[in-house]
Amino acid sequence: MTADAPVDGSAEKLRRLQTITDAALSRLGVEDLLAELLARTRELLGADSAAVMLVDPSGTELIATAASGLEREVHLGVRVPVGRGFSGTVAARGEPFAIEHVDHTNVVSPVLLAEHIESVLGVPMVVSGRVIGVLYVGTRSRRRFTSDDVELLQLVADRASLATQARMSRLDRAAALALQRSLLPARPQAVPGLDLAVRYVPGAEVGVGGDWYDVFDLPSGHVGIVIGDVAGNGLHAAVVMGRIRSALRAYAMETDDPADVLTRLDRKVQRFEPDAMATAVYAVFDPDLAAVTVSSAGHLPPIVSDPSSALARVLPDLPLGAYPDAPRHNTRLPLAPGTALFLYTDGLVERRDRALSDGLDQLVSAVRAAPADVMCAEAMAALLFDRAPTDDVAVLAVRRARAPAA
Structure with a gap:
């Protein structure tokens, strides 16, 4: 992929994404929902990887929760302090952030370096004004992400945030009820x-x-x-x-x-x-x-x-x-x-x-x-x-x- 490559057919891809998130994914659990969204996001943005990191209950760390192309982050339980590294910066600022050249000075996750990710774009996942996580994509070739890329990724993040929060709230309540009744x-x-x-x-x-x-x-x-x-x-x-x-x-x-x-x-x-x-x-x-x-x-x-x-x-x-x-x-x-x-x-x-x-x-x-x-x-x-x-x-x-x- 060449530098500054625009996302072709943005309007059509937005329509496809809306159809996917509103219908096909409506009954999936949190893990399956995120996995499907990440796979679609990679396709829509022409990226080699996509991942979601959610803020832990203490609000101090991001935890690798779902990935497509970067599954090792989830398998290794990668954690990134809020305010440090690439995804930590996105969470702390609460706004999109991109890096054209990834190296050990600007990322914390060793998986990004091991997978030879060259460029990354991340956006915050926000619910009711609170950052609950970060959604980001990466490419193995150097890329300068465009405003269309940012807009599309933020749309995915917004919908993933609402769906994730709703599903996690239901799971939280069900788990709490089961735990309480078991005790x-x-x-x-x-x-x-x-x-x-x-x-x-x-x-x-x-x-x-x-x-x-x-x-x-x-x-x-x-x-x-x-x-x-x-x-x-x-x-x-x-x-x-x-x-x-x-x-x-x-x-x-x-x-x-x-x-x-x-x-x-x-x-x-x-x-x-x-x-x-x-x-x-x-x-x-x-x-x-x-x-x-x-x-x-x-x-x-x-x-x-x-x-x-x-x-x-x-x-x-x-x-x-x-x-x-x-x-x-x-x-x-x-x-x-x-x-x-x-x-x-x-x-x-x-x-x-x-x-x-x-x-x-x-x-x-x-x-x-x-x-x-x-x-x-x-x-x-x-x-x-x-x-x-x-x-x-x-x-x-x-x-x-x-x-x-x-």
Whole structure:
């Protein structure tokens, strides 16, 4: 190919590209979509290679995600710091950038040099004003890319960006939902003397997040129950939730003191999840079930029903991850036969169009001392009767069995 070679039939090629992206690729997954687009891009621009590098979650690196003619970049897991090298410069500037002669001074990826790529043209992949990656093409002969080349490549990048973001969001939500549900026990383990029931509904607007509940017996004969909510939504929140849930279980094996468990868990979050924050209520039932010890890390108070219902007088401490070495304390609650403890996440009571206190009052009115499954069903029906939840909702009802009649 000669230098300054124009793209022949640009209007026709744009029309063909639009047909491809709107129809033939509409049902492909992210990897197949990008692979097909890159193959078509090479053909349309007469290039020897094409590749997509996406920004990693930290926003500091580009990761080779798909390639046509430069597959080794993907196979080797090439990463380029944002702001360095060719593709890093495109991402940092957020505008097209071309190099006529590639050498070790202007590229970071060793694959470009090994494949004898002479000239490259890259454009940013942008969604809602945010750069999510870089699309670039390369030729083995020296070439000065034209404005038509830039326009065509940017069109491909714009369409690839929207399609990639939409598909990745769907995959993210599906993966988060699968992960979250795999970590939540479908049915809590049976505990002699306790009637247990749960509900979990993913949010309709924000998607899956970090809500969780758990029930487990301890070697000492105590029984632990927990409900919590990791701030944020999507796959990241679900992954953090999984790590927090597992850590809490491990710490619970070492002590029957809920405040001690949450203190250790907070240290773990502060150290290994520095950007995370979560609320939780952890309660430990005595072996004879006569009382329960409760500690709250910034979570909404449980409801005690015996048989009248009221918010438990459990003063919350700071959330997990909020402040280093935050003091934590326990509250002891008596648990007479027939008494129920109802735990929930904020998605059940919070709405944009009403005060939180109104939602709590409505929930207290809906909860009554009844079989645990009835408690869950009635609370969900009362609070979500007229709309789908906009945030994840998790509830956990525990009721001490009544003593058998003499």
